[in-house]
Amino acid sequence: xxxxxxxxxxxxxxxxxxxxxxxxxxxxxxxxxxxxxxxxxxxxxxxxxxxxxxxxxxxxxxxxxxxxxxxxxxxxxxxxxxxxxxxxxxxxxxxxxxxxxxxxxxxxxxxxxxxxxxxxxxxxxxxxxxxxxxxxxxxxxxxxxxxxxxxxxxxxxxxxxxxxxxxxxxxxxxxxxxxxxxxxxxxxxxxxxxxxxxxxxxxxxxxxxxxxxxxxxxxxxxxxxxxxxxxxxxxxxxxxxxxxxxxxxxxxxxxxxxxxxxxxxxxxxx
Amino acid sequence: xxxxxxxxxxxxxxxxxxxxxxxxxxxxxxxxxxxxxxxxxxxxxxxxxxxxxxxxxxxxxxxxxxxxxxxxxxxxxxxxxxxxxxxxxxxxxxxxxxxxxxxxxxxxxxxxxxxxxxxxxxxxxxxxxxxxxxxxxxxxxxxxxxxxxxxxxxxxxxxxxxxxxxxxxxxxxxxxxxxxxxxxxxxxxxxxxxxxxxxxxxxxxxxxxxxxxxxxxxxxxxxxxxxxxxxxxxxxxxxxxxxxxxxxxxxxxxxxxxxxxxxxxxxxxxxxxxxxxxxxxxxxxxxxxxxxxxxxxxxx
Numbered sequence: 393x394x395x396x397x398x399x400x401x402x403x404x405x406x407x408x409x410x411x412x413x414x415x416x417x418x419x420x421x422x423x424x425x426x427x428x429x430x431x432x433x434x435x436x437x438x439x440x441x442x443x444x445x446x447x448x449x450x451x452x453x454x455x456x457x458x459x460x461x462x463x464x465x466x467x468x469x470x471x472x473x474x475x476x477x478x479x480x481x482x483x484x485x486x487x488x489x490x491x492x493x494x495x496x497x498x499x500x501x502x503x504x505x506x507x508x509x510x511x512x513x514x515x516x517x518x519x520x521x522x523x524x525x526x527x528x529x530x531x532x533x534x535x536x537x538x539x540x541x542x543x544x545x546x547x548x549x550x551x552x553x554x555x556x557x558x559x560x561x562x563x564x565x566x567x568x569x570x571x572x573x574x575x576x577x578x579x580x581x582x583x584x585x586x587x588x589x590x591x592x593x594x595x596x597x598x599x600x601x602x603x604x605x606x607x608x609x610x611x612x613x614x615x616x617x618x619x620x621x622x623x624x625x626x627x628x629x630x631x632x633x634x635x636x637x638x639x640x641x642x643x644x645x646x647x648x649x650x651x652x653x654x655x656x657x658x659x660x661x662x
Numbered sequence: 663x664x665x666x667x668x669x670x671x672x673x674x675x676x677x678x679x680x681x682x683x684x685x686x687x688x689x690x691x692x693x694x695x696x697x698x699x700x701x702x703x704x705x706x707x708x709x710x711x712x713x714x715x716x717x718x719x720x721x722x723x724x725x726x727x728x729x730x731x732x733x734x735x736x737x738x739x740x741x742x743x744x745x746x747x748x749x750x751x752x753x754x755x756x757x758x759x760x761x762x763x764x765x766x767x768x769x770x771x772x773x774x775x776x777x778x779x780x781x782x783x784x785x786x787x788x789x790x791x792x793x794x795x796x797x798x799x800x801x802x803x804x805x806x807x808x809x810x811x812x813x814x815x816x817x818x819x820x821x822x823x824x825x826x827x828x829x830x831x832x833x834x835x836x837x838x839x840x841x842x843x844x845x846x847x848x849x850x851x852x853x854x855x856x857x858x859x860x861x862x863x864x865x866x867x868x869x870x871x872x873x874x875x876x877x878x879x880x881x882x883x884x885x886x887x888x889x890x891x892x893x894x895x896x897x898x899x900x901x902x903x904x905x906x907x908x909x910x911x912x913x914x915x916x917x918x919x920x921x922x923x924x925x926x927x928x929x930x931x932x933x934x935x936x937x938x939x940x941x942x943x944x945x946x947x948x949x950x951x952x953x954x955x956x957x958x959x960x961x962x
Binding site for chain 2: 622626
């Protein structure tokens with residue numbers, strides 16, 4: 393499997409924008425043009441080759457080493473192949489990703505997987521606010537694909553999320569699933585306070601929730617077949633990264649009743 | 663020229679089968695008993711497209727590890743003349759027989775390049791309270807019902823490479839022994855994947871010919887194989903034949919039908935002679951009905 397490696401030459405003094413820097417795009421460019429791609433954000437611009445030491449040959453994989461929190465939009469627009477990052481990354485990682493695989497061995501910033509429609513993202517550390525959320529100008533947040541975050545995630549994850557799955561090994565921050573339209577957020581460490589504000593549909597799953605909005609209602613204890621379907625699907629798709637199956641009976645909290653109330657928070661039934 | 667295997671005469675002829683469209687559906691429930699009940703009812707009145715709209719049957723039982731929800735299940739197959747013809751059959755059979763069955767859920771049972779709506783219609787039973795969950799490429803509908811939720815996948819695959827009408831005719835001089843042998847053949851065929859034997863218990867006693875003397879009848883009794891008419895019509899039966907039973911096989915592929923016929927023929931020839939089976943032949947229309955010909959000699 394051929395691939396290109398980008399090694400950050402020095403800690404970035406300005407934000408670096410890697411939007412659209414994908415294995416397929418680099419493979420389609422003449423080698424002398426790869427280093428000239430502008431990845432800076434100010435007027436002067438910053439060439440990829442100035443920011444990174446480039447080695448290897450373009451192919452199905454792209455490896456980014458020595459990355460830091462100033463490197464934004466990693467995997468933005470990724471549709472095939474895989475990107476491996478060693479180090480932290482900044483915001484908008486996996487933005488509008490439609491396929492392929494993005495592996496971050498570090499922490500990620502805000503708006504991870506915003507507007508993504510497919511593919512798989514794995515962050516070994518924590519992620520910031522608005523994971524799978526929407527950014528102004530977008531109609532929806534995450535629209536598909538799967539993101540697995542090994543640590544915790546920040547506030548308002550899944551805001552206006554419509555489809556897709558976010559697995560959190562740790563906890564979610566405040567307001568997970570705010571204005572959620574669909575999709576699933578499964579937090580193995582627990583759901584933070586006040587989730588699902590104005591959510592229409594969608595599912596939040598966890599062992600516990602810190603506090604509930606008054607517009608959420610207890611729907612009782614249930615044996616939901618769909619939870620089994622989700623568990624089996626995720627085990628097949630993610631292997632060891634899949635969340636542990638929920639117990640047979642779950643307590644369903646329905647809401648937000650201030651909206652159409654088709655959303656749900658699923659907790660183990662006591 | 664016929665041949666004899668273990669005392670059973672095998673005619674030098676072929677079973678003539680025709681192209682069909684077929685789909686598979688997995689039905690699960692809290693127990694295998696209830697999955698079977700839902701599947702049996704959903705495939706009921708599904709013997710022949712001549713009068714039933716579709717030919718249906720249970721293909722196999724599935725362990726919890728083999729189903730999308732980890733519960734026991736069965737896979738049913740439904741065959742018709744075209745994908746479009748299967749749409750109302752699926753809608754009615756699933757809507758009336760699986761949706762209504764306690765604890766049931768329903769999933770795609772065939773992966774194919776073409777697909778058909780499975781939960782597209784039943785979801786409306788939810789009256790607006792239904793919700794969807796998309797996992798990977800599959801969308802599952804959750805329809806609130808009185809024992810929880812009826813989960814049904816939105817689509818299932820359909821193939822136009824299916825084959826209907828694989829068959830064998832078993833002739834004998836002992837009606838009870840003949841039936842026992844046919845049952846053994848059906849059991850052997852049931853072990854083959856991707857096929858069903860849609861008639862009652864897999865066995866047909868009313869083999870038919872195309873057309874009839876009465877207007878409006880598309881098919882009528884195959885008088886040449888009716889023992890009681892021997893002597894009064896041009897009969898295909900020898901003097902020792904007391905009864906004839908037919909096994910009809912539908913399969914998702916031609917190979918599956920051939921494998922099923924091979925399994926059925928072996929079961930008949932293994933023990934049939936002891937039970938009064940004298941001869942095996944097959945139904946065909948001189949090659950004019952369908953493009954699939956299964957020569958018995960090649961399958962023995």
